Amino acid sequence: MLWFGALSPLAAQDIQLNVVERTLKNGMKVLMVERHQSPTVSLYLRFRVGGVDDPKGRTGIAHILEHMMFKGTKTYGTTNYEAEVPLTEKIDRIYAELEQERQKLDSPMEYPDEAKIRQLQEQMAVLQQEEKKYVVNDELWQTYQRLGGVGLNASTGDDSTQYFVQLPSNQLEVWAYLEADRLANPVFREFYPERDVVHEERRMRTDTQPEGLLWENFAATAFQANPYRNPVIGWPSDIDNLKREEVLEYFKTFYAPNNCIVAIVGDIDPDKTLAILEKYFGAIPAQPQPRRYISEEPQQQGERRVSLVQDAQPRLILGYHIPQIGHEDTYALDVLAQVLGGVTRGSRTGRLFRALVLDKKVALEVDASAMTSQYPNLFVISATPAQGKTTPEVEQAIYEEIEKLQKTPPTDEELTRVRNAVDATLLRALRSNNGVARVIASAEHLARTWRYLFTEREKTKAVTAEDVQRVAKQYFGEDNRTVAELRPKAASSSPAAATSSSPQR
Template sequence: MKTISRCVVVLAIVAGAATSFAQGLAERVQEHTLKNGMKLLMVERHTSPTVAAWIRFRVGSVDERSDERGLAHLLEHMLFKGTKTLGTRDYAAEKPVLDRIEATAQKLMAERIKRDQADPKRIEQLTAELASLEKEAEKYVVKEEFADIYARNGGSGYNAFTSKDGTTYLINLPSNKLELWASIESDRMRNAVLREFYTERNVVMEERRRSYDAEPQGKLWETFIADAFNAHPNGQPTIGWMSDIENLTRTKAENFLHKYYAPNNAIVALVGDIDPQKAIALVEKYFGNIPPGTPVPPVAVEEPEQAGEKRAEVVGDAEPELMVGFHKPTLPAPDDYVFDVIDMLLTDGRTSRLYKKLVLEKKLATSVSSFGAPGSRYPNLFIINATPRAPHTVAEVEAAIYEELERLKTEPMTKDELQQILNHLEFEESRQMASNGGLARNLTEYEAIAGTWRYLIEHRQKVARITPEDVIRVAKQYFTRENRNVGFITPKAQ
């Protein structure tokens, strides 16, 4: 009990300090925009001699054309491969080999795409030639040089991730190594070399096989989302379909890279032990003369209004699983704030309506959750995900979910429920901002998606204004059969 008590006290102190910090966030965030369009967000706090440095590019898989699907995710992998000076022993000697690899790969792909009309001998010859050239190129490669340099200089958490909405690169490092970060990342932005492209493409294809093609849960997710979005690129998998990946080329990737992964589409957050004026000077010195790229254009296509329920079944060697999704607007639309309330009202914690009914009382499910997906820049889905508890079925869980959604249309949210939601929001905001990395992530995320990082400080205020009548109105408007998407796994018969 003493250990638990100490933990509670520590958490309370951390949450209190973070809450106090959050209240002054508007005054603490300093902004600077370079002439090339790069946005710099800084928060100075000296809790430790470290800095979280995050770079968010406003380009994700939703921005790919039909012949580019999977490029943003593949480029996330490729940008760890180095530059003209890092990751290579001799770029001048390496480049001609890379060019020959690309020419050979293009010929091989052109032959393969003929399918039944392809020449097997030609494919065999080009495959052998490509393998030989890739072997030759290996002698110039210095593996993981970015990571090694950061590790030798005290860096940690070096990583990247790609989503529908954007691509982010992150590192935590000692504050006296900030210039090293600026040097490395500006070099990567200016001089990235997509070496080992086709071997890395094979790695991504294997990732796809393992996580989606051979995994019923992954296949369910892809099928469910693709069913829900017939026109909008939100429906396409971030990793790409297998045939998409097979037809990606280094040339296509380089064009996408040079077009969009540029200062005018970048948001940088530096949070931690910094002097903002010195940080600005450092960023200007290393990034200021990089030419801007092409602004990422908005996606013009709009998903047509759904005219009836869509159901997707995946039969696989897995336990039953259920997803129910409804089309909805995205932030900062007023109804999106109402969905944030509904999300917490339904599945946040043991006293939430769906958790209490499905998991605790009826014992129909082992778990239930809700969230917005697959992206946030464009209208998305409100999704409820549940796992039936044996011997109960998907159909039983689905029916129970609909009962609770109907309750939302008739049974007003209580003052206690709203206060519990506001308390939880305050705790979560505090927790996320307690670390330099958490705050850097939120600053870059909301600056990119909502158009301003100030969404962070406005969100709870707007949620507090939501009324029980708002919840009833939104539930009636969106939770309809016509607007409903259902996906489920049926276990394969033994």
């Protein structure tokens, strides 16, 4: 086991972050922070796998796996696991036959047996109904609630998947037992009905939401090779074709202890906590991790544009390619985002808000962010036009502000505001046990050390006005830009819209 302890003082704030860092024999990384303000503990599992790792043709597999991890194990979530096993195997066999026959529907050279399809669908329905007899829904959450738990949830992102809950500290061992059990013995029961739930989730959040569709089209246009172009929830046809066996194999590969970071923050004794982790997680074997080669995005050779026509309010998104986390330019890019967009989301201090919303009154709201992540990503500026204003007018106004910043560096007052916000943001994150668990696990994953929290702070505060001006010139070029526009149906079909001129840039 490896052990590291460190005290990292936050300048001008009486706060210390004492992280005890250890690694179990099976490779599971453990970060512990002892805080006795209340008899509670925040527990955070972060797996180094996300949408970016989804295989081609199986987008959404990381996300549906997150759903399946709440379906129980051999010991909970069921009234009779032994009776479930033959049912699950039969469902898999029937589904394989059904899929084989359905594939003929998409081929002009084959003729599907419609009667056989109906017969197999009926058999699936009967088997799935029988399967329900043994299912105990939400038993994990009900157990945590009885123990006094709050905030049980999970999320899947481009780079990672995380599971978290807050419990009374005297329930730490129960948590370890439950979580180790679902890592060692998960049962993906009711897989195909849950797959339909995921598809419905996509329909509600993306397919019927103009802004969701705009973002999906924007990402797919901005990226040509990097899988950040794919939605984490998956493309519809990929979701519909995922099989239980494929998701189980994905789980076995990536949900290994040597691909997991555990952050435990709160009323704990680190030595006793480690003994509990060894007792329950230590027996889970490590798994060889596949080589991860993510296609490198080719350098963009010219502006890309995409427009979406919907019965909705107009919207504009601009994106510029930027480097991944840890690159020296990312600190200046983060400062640039705060100078343009404000020090917090919805802030009124940013240049873009003052210029577009207050002065020119061409926008209702505007935001800017540097999306630094595991792989090169985007600097994004988004805006909603004001009533009677168009996206070309807003776009032109954004370019004018960018040009001003490229010619004239930010003021001392602007940089001071950003530096103060850097301290305030970190302080807010460290106030709660849950916040500490989240940020140290994220930094440990993306930057390979939780200490990056303080490295990032120091380097961001050291950014100069000239640094900001330099990255604005370097990255905000037309050839590096993608523009996505959401146009209302009425406006897009009007003669004025058809003849409107493009912004000058």
